[in-house]
Amino acid sequence: DGGITQSPKYLFRKEGQNVTLSCEQNLNHDAMYWYRQDPGQGLRLIYYSQIVNDFQKGDIAEGYSVSREKKESFPLTVTSAQKNPTAFYLCASSILVSPHEQFFGPGTRLTVL
Amino acid sequence: EDQVTQSPEALRLQEGESSSLNCSYTVSGLRGLFWYRQDPGKGPEFLFTLYSAGEEKEKERLKATLTKKESFLHITAPKPEDSATYLCAGGRRDYGQNFVFGPGTRLSVLP
Numbered sequence: 001d002g003g004i005t006q007s008p009k010y011l012f013r014k015e016g017q018n019v020t021l022s023c024e025q026n027l028n029h030d031a032m033y034w035y036r037q038d039p040g041q042g043l044r045l046i047y048y049s050q051i052v053n054d055f056q057k058g059d060i061a062e063g064y065s066v067s068r069e070k071k072e073s074f075p076l077t078v079t080s081a082q083k084n085p086t087a088f089y090l091c092a093s094s095i096l097v098s099p100h101e102q103f104f105g106p107g108t109r110l111t112v113l
Numbered sequence: 114e115d116q117v118t119q120s121p122e123a124l125r126l127q128e129g130e131s132s133s134l135n136c137s138y139t140v141s142g143l144r145g146l147f148w149y150r151q152d153p154g155k156g157p158e159f160l161f162t163l164y165s166a167g168e169e170k171e172k173e174r175l176k177a178t179l180t181k182k183e184s185f186l187h188i189t190a191p192k193p194e195d196s197a198t199y200l201c202a203g204g205r206r207d208y209g210q211n212f213v214f215g216p217g218t219r220l221s222v223l224p
Binding site (some may be wrong): 004006040041042043044045088090099100104105106107110 | 213
């Protein structure tokens with residue numbers, strides 16, 4: 001089955017730690033995205049990537065970093081510089097033609113202890 | 114500034130009680146209006162894309178319509194399994210920053 005997987009489903013972080021969220025897709029999509037979702041707010045774009053080894057900042061990139069070494073994978077690192085990291089993180093992918101429907105993974109809920 | 118708003122914030126319906134959700138947008142050069150369904154603790158599931166005013170799309174009990182300023186998601190004779198948060202997003206030309214999401218409407222359908 002084609003789709004997007006994210007792991008872990010739940011993640012707990014102590015203050016001062018960096019953590020990495022995994023996102024993998026087998027849809028053969030070129031574009032991948034990371035969003036953050038907070039209660040009562042729309043999804044906000046953190047980073048996106050159109051092609052391997054290239055990525056761009058979204059609206060709220062501060063305190064986050066990404067890599068795109070393979071077409072199928074787009075991991076997100078939440079660094080200790082992110083002041084309020086507790087949120088629900090969603091990874092999505094789409095074909096390259098813009099705009100086009102994005103398909104989402106199941107999400108990772110990050111909680112800072 | 115591009116913006117998408119949704120109303121109401123929350124809606125409670127009795128099973129079988131039809132209603133509509135509203136999505137208002139101010140997105141320059143809108144290129145598609147997208148609807149998603151999101152269950153608690155899960156990722157959004159794609160429902161519809163509408164590209165031009167007057168366009169309508171249907172899926173089971175859901176029908177989405179589009180005008181030049183708004184989109185509506187009509188729910189006919191809803192069932193409890195239709196309970197979810199419904200998100201809309203305006204699509205724009207700029208690649209990558211190409212979706213503007215609304216905050217969603219949380220729908221509860223009571224048996």
